[in-house]
Amino acid sequence: MADVNGLDQAQITEITEPVKEFILETFLPGEDPSALEYDTPLISGGIIDSISTLKLVTYLEEEFDIKVQANEMNADNLDTLSEITTFVISKQ
Amino acid sequence: MADPTPTLHQLLVESAHRLPDQTAVVDPERNKHISYADFDALTTQIQEHLRDAGVVSGDRVGVYVPKSIGSISAIFGILKADAAYIPVDPTAPASRNAFIFQDCTVRCFIVDSTLLDGIQAEFDDTYTLEASRLEFADSYGIELSMVKVTLNNGDVQNPPVENLAYILYTSGSTGKPKGVMHTHESGLSFVNWCAETVGFSEKDTFSSHAPFHFDLSILDIYVPIKHGSTLVLIGESLGKQPARLAPVIAEHEITVWYSTPSILRLLVEYGELDNHDYSQVRVVFFAGEVFPIKHLRALKEKWPHPRYLNLYGPTETNVCTYYELPSEIPDSQVDPFPIGPVCENDKALVLNGDSTAVEKGEEGELLITGGSVMHGYWNLPERSAEAYFVDDEGVKWYRTGDVVKESPEDGFIFVGRRDRMVKRRGYRVELGEIEAALYRHPDVKEAAVIAIPHEEKGILVKAFLSIAEGGSKSLIAMKKFCSENLPLYMVPDNFSFQPALPKTSTDKINYQALKTID
Incomplete structure (x- = not known):
């Protein structure tokens, strides 16, 4: 896993791993965890739809104690695990 | 005296007269076959037994027999008795089949003797059943019984439908099966169209893969009998076992095959088609569902020579559109082929939601009128009325429920079922x-x-x-x-x-x- 915006590996893993687990459990039951990669397109790839995106945001807000604006809930910020991680860190 | 109006059973009588020694029907599983002369005679015996049991013109008679020379003889015997046959799924629960027989108030039914007890138990004491064995049919590998059905509280038989030939029950949206009525005219309209459009002779050997309660069987039964061809019966279990089925097609030199795409796909996948010679197959019909192009391509690789025809039509219309595939499937083809133009004995109309005709090329529901369309649903006058759109000139058009669009060259393209369209x-x-x-x-x-x-x-x-x-x-x-x-x-x-x-x-x-x- 590459560094994101100069953050260290541990910080990234702390966010990425639980998010990945949440997405697998909630939206992709039964999927092989290794199939969900750091850059798998979630919204533009049809893996999560708009209602699922709302669920993901609710989860991110509760889990990482951040506040997400309505205009931020889109594929620009949340399309991949990598983008989600960057987004969460920028909000903390 | 000759029948004043043409009938489906007349096709048998004429072929038996022309080609008495020709093999009419082969039952590979029971290793039996019957000539046209014997087949004609056997069906006349069944007709006589039905008449003796009180069957009169316009009555309905059930057929609850696995596919065999016995079941197809029962069908022609019933037609010869001027009654309509009601074929039911021999593998379905007896309770469902009893429901169907009671729904259309059969005067009699013909049943495989091994299924007799099961169905008799489904009739309560408002009925009296009298069963008798039809021993004369024993030599064809199946034991038939005839059961006369009488309602104890007097005869409440429904009024006859003129020239009714058969009723096919299809699953209804209410959960109860509904009976699609076809007359001799609507059956013959389709059979004659098929004969004229494709062309067959007594040298052909047809498959009978579809069960007799399924509308594909109308082509299987009557088109070969009309031509004095040979019909190879493929029973319920053989039909689903591609590894056993494929050699039967080669061994019996079937020239005309008809089934759903699912079965053809199974034949390609599990039939080991390279092990036998299938060069005699000259026509392949498929119908009943969309044939995914990749499976069709795989089939054409194995069987490159035959003509392939996609037949389309709900049970209510028989076949009403057809499309002959090009000899080569272009590499660029990813979508299924069109269902094609309307059959020459029918007419088509495409309407949008408010029952106005669409512009050519726009999507809308396909409606059909003409020779092959059903008489209506048995004993469901309201459902029957709803099934049609009546135009300004009083012409009844059957609403297929299928959404199509018309292409300039290829006739109609199937878009989908109206009830499979959802808003998302x-x-x-x-x-x-x-x-x-x-x-x-x-x-x-x-x-x-x-x-x-x-x-x-x-x-x-x-x-x-x-x-x-x-x-x-x-x-x-x-x-x-x-x-x-x-x-x-x-x-x-x-x-x-x-x-x-x-x-x-x-x-x-x-x-x-x-x-x-x-």
Whole structure:
């Protein structure tokens, strides 16, 4: 896993791993965890739809104690695990 | 004296007169066959027994017999007795078949003796049943019994329908099967159209793959009998076992094959078609569902020579459009072939939601009128009335429920079932289009998509897939594939991987059963 915006590996893993687990459990039951990669397109790839995106945001807000604006809930910020991680860190 | 109006059974009488020694029917599983002369005589014996039991013109007579020389003889015997036959699925529960016989108030039914006790138990004491064995048919490998049905509280038989030939029961949206009535005229209209359009002779050998309660059987039974051809019966269990079925096609030198695409796909996949010579097959008809192009391509690789015809039509219309495939399938072809132009004995109309005709090329519901259209639903006058659109000139058009668009060269293109169109996120989604996209995935063997109401999402679109051995069963990979081939609003919410998709008794994908799978 590459560094994101100069953050260290541990910080990234702390966010990425639980998010990945949440997405697998909630939206992709039964999927092989290794199939969900750091850059798998979630919204533009049809893996999560708009209602699922709302669920993901609710989860991110509760889990990482951040506040997400309505205009931020889109594929620009949340399309991949990598983008989600960057987004969460920028909000903390 | 000759019959004043043409009838379906007259086809047999004429062929028996012309070609008495020709083999009419072969039953490979019971290792039996019958000549036209003997077949004609056997059916006359059945006719006489029915007459003795009180069957009169306009009566209905049930047929509850596995596919055999016995069952096809029962059909012609009933027609010769001037009655209509009601074939039921011999593998269905006796209770369902008893419901059908009671619904259309049969005067008699002919039953395989091993099924007799089961169905008799389904008639309560408002009926009196009198069973008798038809021993004269024993030499054809099946024991038949005839059961006379009498209502104890007097005769409440429904009024006869003029020239009624058969009633095929199809599953109704209410859960109770409904009976589609065809007359001798509507049956013959289709049979004669088929004969004129494709061309056959007594040198042909036809398959009879579809069960007799399925509308594909109308071609199987009457087109070969009309031409004095030979009919090879493929029974319920042989028909589903491609490894046993494929050698039967070669051994009996079947020249005209007709089945659903599902069976043809199974033959390609499990029939080991390279082991036998199939060069005698000259016509392949398929109908009943969409033939995914990749499976069709695989079939044409194995059987490159025959003419391939896609026949289309609900039970209510017989076949009403047809499309002959080009001899080569272009590499660029990814969508299923059109259903083609309307048959010459029918007329078609495409209407939009407010019952006005669409512009040519626009989508709308296909309506059919003409010679091959049903008489109506048995004993359901309201349903029958709803089934038609009556135009300004009083012409009744049957509403197929199928959405099509007309192309300039190829006739009609099937878009989907009207009742398989759903609104999702404001867009109109045709579930069949999602299936067609899924079939483009190299690992997908079978695909079926259903929409079910969902509290949160409004509707939930679920895809059921069976995957080729060693293929990927990744939800992510499947969703990604869909998003590359479909707009996002058409990507299914859920994917369920199954070893095989459930089928109905007529070998179509069973959508009702899919709704019960989590």
